[in-house]
Amino acid sequence: MRYIVTLFWTLILGQVVGYLGSSLMTQPYDFKSSLFVSLFVAVVIILFGTLGTDKKATS
Incomplete structure (x- = not known):
């Protein structure tokens, strides 16, 4: 479930950043390139x- 939530929010925030970035640089907004960059960032975050969590459960 956490992977789905991470993908969802990364895609939403990636589209917002892509739109704002293209607007600030006066470039046309490209949904596909923002989508691919968002997916790449989501995979890196996941x-x-x-890899960064400890496999041993300590309680």
């Missing part, structure tokens, strides 16, 4: 999250 990989860091899984």
Whole structure:
């Protein structure tokens, strides 16, 4: 479930950043490039999250 939430929010925030960035640079907004960059960032975040956590459960 956490992967779905991470993907959802990364895609939403990536589109917002892509739109604002293209607007600030006076370039046309490109949904596809923002989508691919958002997916790449989401995969990197998920990989860091899984590789960075300790496998031993301490309670």
